[in-house]
Amino acid sequence: MAKPTLRSLQLHTWKLGYRTSKVYWEEFQTREEAEGRYQELWWSKVLINPEGDVLRCSSGILDPKGVGVAALLLSARRGFGDVESPLPALDKGDVAFIPADRLPGTSQALQLIWDRVASRSSISWFGSRVSADSLCYFDVEKHPGVRGYVALTIDDAPCRLGPKNSMLPEIRKLLKEHQAQATFLLLGQFVPQYEEELLALLREGHELGNHGLVDKSYGASSPKEFEDAVEECTKRITDLQRRAGIVEQKALRILMCDTYACCPVIQDGDFIGRFLGKQAEHGSIMLIHMPEHGFREWCLLGLQTLLKQLKERNMKVVTAGKLAELAGWSPEVVGRRCKLAL
Template structure:
């Protein structure tokens, strides 16, 4: 079966450009302060720092590099992405997807993949995709990691997943979607493109499946990227995913693994194409 959706794969091209912009902005602030006083310069300084915060905390921000939020299609297809695995729930999630004829991309955590290597291989065997979701999943402070720790988090997860799966992931998702300025450089080195989302119901924290469903359904449209989770502490991710898949079927949406394609270029990941067949 061919895949009708194209996901444009954009690796950061200038991962350190933000340094130049920030230095120029601070030079301008200093000049304004010297020339016109703090009343003029201080608002610009505040705007500069607020922009940095916004660019880090907003999941679909492109301030520090590209972020994919939907796939190119006018057909009723979705890109279902499942974060935070592998976990004890992974086999049940795979059975549920099979029951609905749905395909998904699993954004996997390196240390959890080392704990459940057989689940990683089973994800691929059943025709799904995998992506890099950091090595340790620092939920509360991923956004604040420095350049060395951020590099290690992304590179170690990439090495783990490549070794276990036998393929090199081409997608990356930041933990909680928050990508600070130090994410872009390792993504460029590893050829990874960052994936955000279009529709989410906060199922990693919200334990009411119907509440999650209502939120996701309001955001559905052809080509949206749906964010889901497995293994949350509340233990109701499977119930939630069941409702979501049932509703997708009722609305005529199919969940597919899109073909990754370089902007303006050919397909770059034959293995992803094979997995989607």
């Protein structure tokens, strides 16, 4: 198929972009044609519907920095032409970082391994490597108040692809149906687009945690860059808390988990939910990633399955802050949750 120029692209068509050495766009009259072509491609790619919304996107296996999708998203914003390097925009969070796909079969293979080796001790061991002060779970023998309770944390909230791709309404509805509360770990760069939705979460009893400004590893960042990212995200959370009438807590606590299903790689919502549901213990801190339309959508099914599993086990789902209170920690010790991306 010929690669169209900028002038040949029409309004109200399905558009498929991919990036090799530069950006290319193709267009289709039907969704079936567009999705068929999308499945054929191995490069970083983006599928856009006739209304201009991102329907699907994927970074190629050889694109670990997500440069291809970032370039395509910038191209779509600017009229579907080629663009300069998207790295500065990625670093600032002006365009979404989409992690690279894995080799075919990786998800299925990892399921078999994960089911056998992932446990409270093995998962929390990784958290302890971040900091000896990391909060991974509460031992019910030491903290009997957590019996019957688990904490739910949702990583990479609210949404990186834009308001039309947000699944916050679906998540809120699901949590309400199951009388569950969650700690949403925010990417601060995207907070301004979702302030009303985040305020609604706070008013419904959910909690906001600090996940820096953008979804990237801060291990290679300078101390100042890391501190600035945490501080800026903290300011945005504090502003939302004040508007929701919540008293500010000044301390920061590094929050990890003991119950995790590697949901970015294991792209099977049913497995994710069942694994988390059976793995969670009294006092567990569970982690699942935020689904978006076009990105990690399987996590919605994962959350739905998890909540059903926990209901059958008579386990109550609360925020990380509430679990800490049940453990007997004072608000000053609990602090604001700070999830590190490493």
